[in-house]
Amino acid sequence: MQALALAITLVGMVLGAFLLTALRVWWFAPLASNWGNLDKLIIISLVLCGGAFIAINLFVAYTIYAHNSHRGRKAFFFVDNPRLEWRLIWLTAIGIVLLLAPGLYFYAQVITPPQKPYVIEVLTQQWLWSYRYPGKDGVLGPADIKNYSPANPFGVNTEAQTSQDDVPALGGPLYLPLGQPVLLRMRSNDVLHSFFVPEFRMKMDVVPGMVTQMWFTPTRTGEFQVICAELCGVGHSTMIGKVVVVEPKEFERWLEERPTIAQTLQSTGNAQR
Template sequence: MQALALAVTLVVMVLGAFVLTALRVWWFAPLASNWASMDNLIVVSLVLCGAAFIVINLFIAYTLYAHHSERGRKAFFFVDNPRLEWNLIWFTGLGIVALLAPGLYFYAQVINPPKGPYVVEVLTQQWLWSYRYPGKDGVLGPADVRNYTAANPFGVNAEAPASRDDVPALGGPLYLPLGRPVLLRMRSNDVLHSFYVPEFRMKMDIVPGMVTQMWFTPTKTGAFQVICAELCGVGHYNMVGQVVVVEPDEFERWLEQRPTVAHTLQPTGNAQR
């Protein structure tokens, strides 16, 4: 009786999961970047994993129903079944290839930005998102963790000519121009963080001592939430930020109104050229 109850439970679970997926009760946030291909990749993974989930659970339910214990019935034992095992190996191998191959293809695109993207530095620390924009020269000046102070969390060398016109935005929000490829170069001042905006379909870990990067092209104006997708401490729940995508002209006006490194930091006497 318990076996039959478990079989019914498995069937109901499969039907419930299928209905929730078909009705899109939990689904993607509205797309706001060029990465529609990520949606396709996730759908492929969902279909493959969903098919395996349905087949395996329905097979278990059938087995429980067809072979549940009855008085007088004896179980049959066999040591192995090479044909079944080889079939499972082939099906499993094909499934892994079908999952990995598209992922590797799209990942190659993620780590290779187009020529001439707009570069913005992302700086993380518990529990704050900060950003640095290139100034009129279009180049981010040198920065080093050894230059870090409370007044200079980016570690910018204030004497370097390329740094003087950089525009810091401590605590954000991250302003971006619509329709222009953006390359985010990301650093951490303390622990592991992860930059994630669901509408952009992009997520990248930010590792202390390294510079990681990702790129995308905003395709919709509006405000979007930045989420830290790595457990970064007791205040992890509060590490959220905002991305504001605006028209290019509005972005340029906003950038011109921001104070530069030259206005916020004094030279340190340690120029890097």
């Protein structure tokens, strides 16, 4: 009875997992970027790993039920089975290739941004997301953590001409134009963070002392949530932000209405006098 109960439990576990997946009880957030291929990659992994999960557990359930102990019955012992072992080795190797090959193909696309993306700087700190846009010259001015001050959180080089017209957005939100490839260059002012927007299918760690980057193309207007996917301190759960994807003309209007770095520093200096 114990063997039968355990076998039924394993079959029920497999059936429950299959139904939860087939009915999409927990599934992807609605796609809002060009990275639908990553969904395909996850589905390939899910099918391969799910197939192995089902096969192994059903085999274990059958073995428990069909070969449970009976009085007078002895187990058969053999040292090895080279034929079976080689079959398992080849089957495992094929499974690994099927998992890795699509991943390497898609990863090559992820790390290769288009030639002329719209570049935005992302600055993280406990527990805030901030952004810096290029001004009318289309170039982000140089910045360095050594230039950091409360009045200059991005650490921009205020003497550089290309920095004067940059547009900061302290605390966000991150406004993006629809259909425009966007390259986010990310820095941290303190500890390790991770920029994650589920609808964009992109996540990248933001590491102190270095610049990391990720790119995508927004394909749907609306508001989306930025989540910090790395434990960054006691306020980690509150480190959320907002992404707003709008039509290109609306984005241009929003950008023109924002004060530039030069205007921000000037107003801060006047306030301190």
